[in-house]
Amino acid sequence: MKTELSKTHLEAWRRYYPSFWRVYAAIEADLDAAKLPSLSWYDVLYQLYMAPERRLRMSELARSALLSRSGLTRLVDRLEKEGVLARKACPTDGRAQHAELTDKGVAVLRKIWPVYRAGIAKYFAAHLSEAEARQVATIFGRVFDAAECKE
Amino acid sequence: MKTELSKTHLEAWRRYYPSFWRVYAAIEADLDAAKLPSLSWYDVLYQLYMAPERRLRMSELARSALLSRSGLTRLVDRLEKEGVLARKACPTDGRAQHAELTDKGVAVLRKIWPVYRAGIAKYFAAHLSEAEARQVATIFGRVFDAAECKE
DNA sequence: GGGATATAGTTGCGTTTGCAACTAAAATCC
């Protein structure tokens, strides 16, 4: 595994890293201003929305929503209390729980999305040409896949 | 301010956003495994290291280290307790405090950097050609600058 | 120059998160 770092690559990181935080904070601020839940909610609900039967096991959800297992447990506690998802025991594995999106969850997702989309457009997409967007997708798709398995 | 979002741009976001979290988590994990302080420490110390006379006002530091003012106050509390920086009253403005990097702070910075650099190389740079790195720098420089002033 | 306003930093408090330890249910192994 190579650990050298060219000046060019370092420069790329030095711009990429803080820009992410700014964009992220700006989008969160917009959601908050619209009295909507934060991106962590959206991430979980969206993963469920995409999943077959709108349900996932807790551990799968933790992985795809980029949270620790304990972090997810607490987040699902809050989401369940709000009624946007429900825990269901897994019929085939007594240890497992499924988190299942409710209709209310779908509705919440649909309320968040316009604001989220506008944030992505304003703080991110507005500064990329179509060609650049394609490149960014390619590059970070690669980065994402490589980071899947640790080390 | 445009808020439409092409499929291409959306796809770019959908790869960019989670890849950042994975890379970030992987680097933090490496730092933690090496019993080194986290990136938030590095960010603050590095900003001071780059600043004239290795010192910055709290509010400047908060902005450049991407933290809220209160968050910075607490972080500087911890850093000061570790002796890697020191608060100094500002001679020209009785309200202001300077955070000033100590020699120990420089030493800590130098201990963190090799691990951080290796993380950037492994999880990020290894997946970008030189040309792509230049483009990423250009693109996210633009994104960063635009996000400077809200709305 | 003195009262109103703005700015710098800190503090109280609540929220969110992760690690490590724990419980319970598979899966493995002899």
Added chain:
DNA sequence: GGATTTTAGTTGCAAACGCAACTATATCCC
């Protein structure tokens, strides 16, 4: 098939952060 190990999820606890309120100093404006 019963003991051991692994896996799924939860819980105790502490760390880190942000918002709103607060204190102290500076600036503005008449």
